[in-house]
Amino acid sequence: MIDANIILLSFFILSFLAALSIALCHNKRFARIITVLFVAAHAGFTTYTWFHPGETVLGYFTFDKIGVLFLTILSMLTITTVYHGFIYVRKNTPKSFAIYHTALIALVTAMSGAYLANGMTVVWIFVEATTLAVAALIYHDRTAIALEATWKYVFVCSIGIALAYIGILFLGFTVQNADLLSLSFSSVTGIARLANPLYLKIAFVFVLVGYSTKMGLFPMHTVTVDAHTVAPPPISAFISTTLMNVGFLAIFRVYSLFSSTSILPFMNHVLLLSGFLSLLVSSGYMLKAKHNKRMLAYSSMENMGIVAIALGIGGIGYYAAILHIVLHSFTKAGLFYQIGQSYKVMGTYQLDESGNYMNLYPAGATALLLGLLCITAIPPSGMFISELLVLKSMVLQKYYIYLVLTAVLLCFVMYALLTRVLHIVYSQPRGIKSELHERVNPWQTVTQFILFGIVIFLCFVQPIAFRQLLEGIVSTLPK
Amino acid sequence: MSIPLVIMFAVTLIYFSITERFRIFVNLIIIQGVLLFALAFLELKTITLSTLLFVASETLVFKVIVVPYLLLRIIRKTGVERVFEKALPSFYSLLFVTFGLLLSIVVSFSMNTTPVNMIYFIVSLFALYTGLFLIISHKKVFSHLMGFLVIENSVLLLSMAIGSQIPMLINIGILLDIFVSVLILGIFVMRLKQYAHELTMLKDD
Incomplete structure (x- = not known):
């Protein structure tokens, strides 16, 4: 039996060598x-973590339930993202092709590290690494607008990461006699109960604001929206899901750490406020969105708002939050892949110039409609279950005002998404005659159907192992 | 010995709020780098050679030489020498920053329950406030970059407030500086020169 330490170390070393070799050898076939091979290795590594639950590796990583769950989602979406990436960059120069895949491998590796990290500082380092890797991917198309989005993303994420670090330092004030390793999540739990609540509150607020840049929550949401709008569609799909999950996980871990302390009501209020404001802002912008990808980017923000609200409500809201983020990952990835294909077919992302998609590309239009059902949480979407659980938790916890406001805002979101997507699918473009820009092979849409199929399947059947996994994740949180 | 240095650091922050010439911004960053090195040297009680080298390379080499060099290159390439447009006149900026100093003092004293070096704590909070204020109150990208560098310095100073007992945290903070600053400045120097004024292409219509 090979030691887990060797497996993890080998994975990191192989990832590094894979990225380096592609960067040095500008050959498309080789890349x-x-x-x-990297995707296969990642899938293999993910499978390995399933069979070694709870194991701590190299001192800084633990194969805990939530880490493994997100790693699995990452592994699945890496396959589809690499597939769509191959199509997207096939006409690029060998150098551009190499840079894209080097950065992608670096991003996947950094996110894997962030999911499995068992200490605050280690998470922070890997989150920092994701910023560096994703910057190269956002800037892939080398346009002026891509440069602006990259600059803003790196700049605001850097400030966010600095703020998150200040949060960690505040936590450091409470554990002054410990060394760095004591900032591991398991050891801080005990110390947090004895710590000064004021320091914990400040630490939580800084960590929340800091990692909001990754999760896309208000008030640090603007750059994620810009980045998701500008990045190549496969990358938008990736960072709108797995990278947002990194931000969520970082916040969730700190929330779990402090949940046994007296600041739990404070954290809940902050999360509710942040989530609700995210929902409010995103629904407003979705109503005026004129850019198809930007609309989806705001939709991601809206869903992260729902997740934050669910977490802030507590009770069954915890379960709903995790379920929602899992389902959102599959749905949003599929939608971004599909919008990327719609650009090839219609030659535009502008809503007014889009239309007649059903005639131009029926398979893609069907996938888009299926994605619309999933993202708007209309049955048989699995997201219907998660959103219903969120609303139910509001009733159980007697958050009636939040319930009404959330329901109203979700109606706005549904209206915005339905009118826009149905316009793309069925209506004629406003002003310009629609014509086929580029043909897409329907087989390239199969991945979207698979992803939406998973979301629909989870509406009807939640396998016992999956349910137990989610219940295990939230079992340590207060009832 | 360290208290006068920390106070000097606070003075540079006040100067940041009222100055309009980019070269003075750069000089202030250099001064802050030197002060941070001196403070780190004085505060690290169990300093080892490796830690000293790490801190020296971060503060002296990086903050005093590399970053100012890149900043001066940006000034030369863009040809923008001073702040033409601010959201607030200098007098009001001064008022806001002075208010920030008072706020930092009040907050720090209200949190005086753990053995944290108070003066460091006050000035690092003040630096954080000033950095954010610079980003909000200025319209040019270069000024935003200055705000970010001031926030970075505030993080380093805050690390020092507990850094004598957890030196590893300082090293982690230094990693932040090296990774991000080089990337940001790299992008800025290489590509962004034509957009040195404002970045407004991405917006919701």
Whole structure:
């Protein structure tokens, strides 16, 4: 039996070597082979973590339930993202092709590290690494607008990461006699109960604001929206889901740490406020969105708002939050892939110039409609279950005002998404005659159907193992 | 010995709020780098050679030489020498920053329950406030960059408030500086020169 330490270390070393070899050898065929091997290695590593639950590796990483769950989602979406990436960058120069895949491998590796990290500082370092990797991907198209989005993303994320670090330092004030390793989540739990609540509150607020840049929550949401709008569609799909999950996980871990302390009501209020404001802002912008990808980017913000609200409510809201973020990952990835294909077919992301998609590309239009059902939480979407649980938790916890306001805002979101997507699918473009820009092979849409199929399947059947996994994740939180 | 240095650091922050010339911004960053090195040297009680080298390379080499060099290159390339447009006149900026100093003092004293070096704590909070204020109150990208560098310095100073007992945290903070600053400045120097004024292409219509 190979030691888990060796497995993890090998994974990191192989990832590094894969990224380095692609960066040095500007050959498309070579890059494709290495990337496919990397995807296989990542899937293998993820499978390994399933069979070694709770194991601590190299002192800084633990295969805990939530880490493994998010790693699995990452592994699945890496396969689809690499596939769509191959299509997207196939006409690029070998150098551009190499940079794209080097950065993608670096991003996947950094996110894997962030999911499995068992200490605050280690999470922070890997989150920092994701910023560096994703910057190269956002800037892939080398346009002026891509440069602006990259600059803003890196700048605001850097400030966010600095703020998160200040939060960690505040936690450091409470554990003055410990060394760095004591900032591991398991050891801080005990110390947090004895710590000064004021320091914990400040630490939580800084960590929340800091990691909001990744999760896309108000007030640090603007750059994520810009980045998701500008990045290549496969990357938008990736960072709108797995990278947002990194931000969520970082906040969730700190929330779990402090949940046994007296600041739990404070954290809940802050999360509710942040989530509700995210929902409010995103629904407002979705109503005026004129850019198809930007609309989806605001939709991601809206869903993260729902997750924050669910977490802030507590009770069954915890379960709903995790379920919602899992389902959102599959749905949003599929939608971004599909919007990317719609650009190839219609030659535009502008809503007014889009239309007649059903005639131009029926398979893609069907996938888009299926994605619309999923994201708006209309049955048989699995997100219907998670959103219903969120609303139910509001009733159980007697948050009636939040219930009404959330329901109203969700109606706005549904209206915005339905009118826009139905316009793309069925209506004629306003002003310009629609014509086929580029043909797409329907087989390229199969991945979207699979992803939406998973979301629909989870509406009807939640396998016992999956349910137990989610229940295990939230079992340590207060009832 | 360290208290006068920390106070000097606070003075540079006040100067940041009223100055309009980019070269003075750069000089202030250099001064802050030197002060941070001196403070780190004085505060690290169990300093080892490796830690000293790490801190020296971060503060002296990086903050005093590399970053100012890149900043001066940006000034030369863009040809923008001073702040033409601010959201607030200098007098009001001064008022806001002075208010920030008072706020930092009040907050720090109200949190005086753990053995944290108070003066460091006050000035690092003040630096954080000033950095955010610079970003909000200025319209040019270069000024935002200055705000970010001031926030970075505030993080380093805050690390020092507990840094004598957890030196590893300082090293982690230094990693932040090296990774991000080089990337941000790199992008800025290489590509952004034509957009040195304002970045407003991405917006909701």
